[in-house]
Amino acid sequence: MAVVSVPNPSSVKGTKDLSDQIILAPKQGDYIPLNPGEEFADVRLTLNPSLAHSIAFWFEARGTPGSMNVLDKIPSEAFVWHKIPEGQHRIHAVLWKATAAMDASSRPKTLEDLEGFECLGRESIDIYVRRFEDFQPTYDWQPFERWHQLPPGLEISVDTRRARIPEPWPWNVEVVGQGTEQIQVHGTSTMSQLLELLKLSDSTHEVVWRDAKHEYTLQPAWTARQADLFRYREQVVVRRFATIVD
16 A cells, blocks of 8 residues: 655644644545446545645545645635545645745645645545445434435434434325325334324225335234335325225
């Protein structure tokens, strides 16, 4: 693995302690998603334009440093690296200035050159490119990762990075031919009990999961937990039996 030496502000004479953040985005430890069917991702770098210094920045892909970008002024627009593969990577940014012994117009051309310049501040962050996965919630607390895609409506503990389906949770259910009504669902609620909340009966109505090509009736005794109703709630409707005639 290639090792890159980044100038250390604390070891450079005259270095200023800059508390302002150099890299605004991504953040340390961020995950960048690979889109479905794609093997590479784009990584957008946003730097802090309020810092009035020259800057050098580069991308280190899985331990291998890429070409260094050197600018006299921090840009306000984002910089984009394309075709970044899956894995752990690092972004480096260094605020630099020509030393008193250099010509004022001197600019570093390589990482080795950069070590000879006065370093006014630096920042390095690790990021991860990977394929994101859907989080499969239950009614019990479960840990989630930063690369999980959480469905809306979960109860979330930010401090412990855990999530669960709340009890109860509100379901905006479509009753075919009547419109949408909201009821409160517990994990132990049966389909029959949910129909009762709608002032309906399992003798006249059924709870049905359906998509563009298929449909499946959820049995009256099944609970919301058994039917995984929270997950499929957008595909489930209540309808009157076809054999019932008013």
